[in-house]
Amino acid sequence: MNIVIDAFGGDNAPLEVIKGSIDAQKDFGVDVTLVGDEEKIKKCAQENGLDITALHIKHADTIIEICEEPTEVIKSKKDCSMAVGMKMLADGEGDAFVSAGSTGALVVGATFIVKRIKGIKRPALATILPTATTPTMLLDSGANADCRPEMLTQFGIMGSAYMNKILGVESPRVGLANIGAEESKGRELELETYKQLKNAPVNFVGNIEARQLPMGDCDVCVADGFCGNLMLKLYEGMAKFFSGELKTLLTKDTKSKIAALMVMKNVKEFKKKVDYSEYGGAPLLGTAKPVIKAHGSSNARAFYNAIRQAKQFTETNVIDEITTAIEQLKSKQEML
């Protein structure tokens, strides 16, 4: 198995990408191909005393920046590390692709270079969130600002397959993000999606209010990419806010600092629990081959986890599962 990784995606590229790739290659027994400017990769490794002889390198001339138009990845920036990496997937030279680069460009590239699973309207960005109980997958968390009900229904099916196959959740509870529990709540989008999800081959548990999300009241939370992105980023912001407050609480004065030492182990466990980089990156669901979006601020540990996730994604045939479920949905809808 060959995991292809964008060596120039994210705030800490290429150093942290290289570090995470070295560790992952060693621990998971997979081939890892770094995509990007070969000279720069080698120079960075050398300067930091890193041995990259066990890794492959695929040269790419340029980088697509966050500020560039996403569609440039298939136009003027066909030679960027992200596009070259995805082309490898499309050509069968790699099994999965990981990048911490521009989300927009990754979605465009995945759609037009890697291509979608047959019948899938749009790929969705699926983020796994830590909760008070079991983790929840939120999708779409930012690939599609505007969505139609058919898309949301497909997101439910894809998320369910992923949570079942990769996280081992039996009959994942699929919820629809909404402003009330009743079937009559929400916009036209939610009203119609509710009806469709009721008839889809998933364990639909109805509407989920946003306050239930951090309690882990569903395993898959379906939303359009605009609302999903707002929720994802608020999750992130709230974690930062509370971590800051916790720090203040435990460093205010000498007595607090002594108390802090006494609960240091618990604080570390808490931080690990709420740190979603532990789950790896966010899979882009709906593409014909596994594509993982790593967080822009990923460090070596996050890239390491993203590669592990890419390996699992490839091994577990989630894509076949999704393909079958989408066909089931289609024949069910045709019968109605």
Next chain:
Amino acid sequence: MNIVIDAFGGDNAPLEVIKGSIDAQKDFGVDVTLVGDEEKIKKCAQENGLDITALHIKHADTIIEICEEPTEVIKSKKDCSMAVGMKMLADGEGDAFVSAGSTGALVVGATFIVKRIKGIKRPALATILPTATTPTMLLDSGANADCRPEMLTQFGIMGSAYMNKILGVESPRVGLANIGAEESKGRELELETYKQLKNAPVNFVGNIEARQLPMGDCDVCVADGFCGNLMLKLYEGMAKFFSGELKTLLTKDTKSKIAALMVMKNVKEFKKKVDYSEYGGAPLLGTAKPVIKAHGSSNARAFYNAIRQAKQFTETNVIDEITTAIEQLKSKQEML
């Protein structure tokens, strides 16, 4: 000044409403009128040894339940405590109205009984959120699931006037909730609202990503009622999640429990900081007279704060300020 309060709104009515009203009447020197079944109010007060002689009572036969259609408040439930209270406002018998009852019914009642400020398309529910720095007003946080750009622009103007007049924020920073900082981000709704807010008589600071919200990066955060409600409830859920984790962290074993005693004062300060009931209720902005939505789970303290807020809302002429700003916007738009 007469503050009218729905004695039968919320999970803890009428007991907590009565308690909060007694304290508020004493401390703020305002008249308080309890609206609802007179016999039940008197019985509840008697059973709990509460002296309500300083409060007024306005009898109302029925109650509108959360599960009922909001429009019933102006149809079959015209005699409910909420409708009767708002009628008092409309008839000049009261200066402000507070209710912890159904949000939907309150919005309908405020629109059709209390009526809107001239030129206002829709009233918005405005919630004040605690942040790492200064509080932020989020609106609309749930009154209108579907919004047009003109409505969002008005929300910005109304929130700005409120934050300035009531919370004393000079030139409040108005941000638009969006999935990216750039002007080109978002749906049609955000693209058009961005243009309008740029030309509105407010201090528009551009798009605000949801992760910035808990940092207090703006004073007024504008969103449609669907997204706003998702964010508000996620805020609530995250606070519950983290408070639970904090409790676990400080009660895990004997050592943690000792540490907890050492930081108890800080924990209390933290809880007070993140508890938004301290700010009172959520004003419904855009109505011709002050209407405050108290949280459904309000206790006496929250009702007390909501009455204080209703008093401030009435005294500070926010409504005149909004009226003037809306007229300014209109003449500015006509000039363009």
